[in-house]
Each structure stands twice: as C-alpha cells, then as structure tokens.
Amino acid sequence: MSFNKPGENIISRYRGRFAPSPTGPLHFGSLVAAVGSFLEARSRGGEWLVRMEDLDLPRTVPGAADDILRTLDAFGLYWDGEVMVQSTRNEAYRAALDEMEKLGAVYPCACTRKEIADSAISGIDGPVYPGICRAGLPEGRAPRAMRVYTDPGSPFRFDDALQGRVSQNLETEVGDFVVRRADGLFAYQLAVVVDDAEQAITHVVRGADLLDSTPRQIYLQQLLSLPTPAYLHLPVAVNERGEKLGKQTLAPAVSRVNPVTQLCEALAFLNQAPPEELKDADLDAFWKWAIAHWRVDRLPAVRSRPLSRVKALG
Ligand code: GLU
Secondary structure (H helix, E strand, O other), rough: OOOOOOOOOOOOEEEEEEEOOEEEEEEEHHHHHHHHHHHHHHOOOOOOEEEEEOOOOHHHOOHHHHHHHHHHHHOOOOOOOOEEEEHHOHHHHHHHHHHHHHHHOEOOOOOOOOHHHHHEEEEEEEEEEOOOOOOOOOOOOOOOOEEEOOOOOOOOEEEEEEEEEEEOOOHHOOOOOEEEEEOOEOOOHHHHHHHHHHHHOOEEEEEEEHHHHHHHHHHHHOOOOOOEEEEEEEEEEEEOOOOOOOOOOOOOOOOOOOHHHHHHHHHOOOOHHHOHHHHHHOOOHHHHHHHHHHHHOOOOOOOOHHHHHHHHHO
C-alpha cells in the first residue's frame, strides 16, 4: 500500500477518515487535517469517513460534535456513510481488551499518576512506566488501569508517506502503555485501532502530533491481528511559540460565513499553491480545483509549521 506520486495509477480501494475530538468547535488546525485527508481520499476516487472521538467524556464539550459536523457540511467536506461515534462503542473496545487478556498481553496496574511521575524517566509522551506492576500487583493494592506489555529489543519502524521512516523503541521511549484508564474509560490508542479496523480504513491522513502514537497503534494492530493502514502525517499549525493551535492556545473557531477563504488558507498551509482568484470561487469550483491540483509531493515534510509565516506568504 502506498500513497500516490505524480503519474502513479489510482488504486481502486481507498478509505480515509477524519476523526475529530469534540472538545470544542473546529479550528484551523483541525480544518487542515480534514482538508488533507479529504483531498487525498477524493483525488484517488476514495471514500472519506468521519468518526467522532468523544471517548474522553470529561473533555467532551456538549454540542461540539454537532457543531463540527455542521461546519464540515458548510465547508463542502461531505462524508460517506454514517458518522461513527466512539461513545457508543464500548462493547467493541471491551472485546478487544478481552482478547488481549487472553493473549496475556496486558496486566492490571495499581500505580497512581504521582507514583509513576516520582519514579519514571520521561519519555516521548510523558513518563515511561517503570514497570512496578509488570510482575503482578503489589500486596494489598487494587487494580486501576490496564497496561499492555511492550517488547524489549529492536526499535519499532514504519514508513510515513510524508515524514519518512519513523523509528521508536516502544519499551524505552514509551513504556508499557495504558489501554484502559483508571477511570474505566478505554484509552485513545486502543479505540483508534479498533475503530480504524471496523471502518476498514486503508489510509490514515492526520496531524503529525500523532506521529509518535503511531508505533503504539501498529503494535496494538499486530497484537489484535488487525490490518495496518498506510499513514501520512501532515504538518500541524503552530503559533510563533511553536504551540499547536487548539483549544489550549485559544485558537479561534473557523467561521461558517466564509468557508472558501479559510479553505484557501488551509491549501496554502499545505503548500498546494492556490491561485489568488480561487478565494472568489464558490464551494463547488473550489473543490474541483483542489481535487484536480492536489499533490502529495508538494506537502511540506515537516512536523509543524508556523501559521503566521504561511499567511504572510499568501
Ligand atoms: N481525535 C484525534 C484528535 O482530534 C485524532 C485521532 C486520529 O486521527 O487518529 O486529535
């Protein structure tokens, strides 16, 4: 499975997706991920699905899911089929966890966040679990989370269609990671793997903030005997301080009033060189142009890009 290069034949089966977390309205950063995954799918005659990642209930904002879908619709980002909603899928996640338990791939962990922070070295994505409960729960301690054993040994490698080869030693850089949290919720890493398989996703195009999660996801796919899609991680939009544009940085919501202007900005961010007059096009004409001119080899092969620089160029 590979991503298209100029002149390469279009493959007959392509299924991409956009998987927003409804923690607030769509902002420019998530618009870029939506546009990139949509264009890659549509330019290859593929399907494009939407999945609402509302698993992390404490972070979910009431009304945000509907608001995101209304925005996608207003931007002409029309999806195929029904929207998958993670909060309705606990049974599927539980079945996956049961299977991992049968395989002896997971273990209960009693450690609190503080205990881990006190004794762990810091890894690629927070503290590396120091393995306290690996050989069994300490006397008198109750299980909180479920963790998956990571393999010692050689680095885990995969080829990202834009970012190139990614190499990560899961055991030393991430450590045994949580698949069911202490609050009983299933972890994103497990849910995304189960859902990508359920939706038969062949190609994942998303922000490079998730690049470091991908080895964990491929590892879980292999444990659960699920197919591994192809991955392409787009640069994420950051502010001058290098912070991802999002809720934390108070990124403004995209406005449903002038979709084409903002879509042109997303294209410029992705280096697709939209002509100045495209800003005056209607949605149909915009998408016709964008699909016909979409070029993966123009994408900036970086993990992040300051938005201010792109706007200044445009
Ligand atoms: N829900 C995740 C986010 O909004 C994206 C997950 C994914 O694309 O795999 O950051």
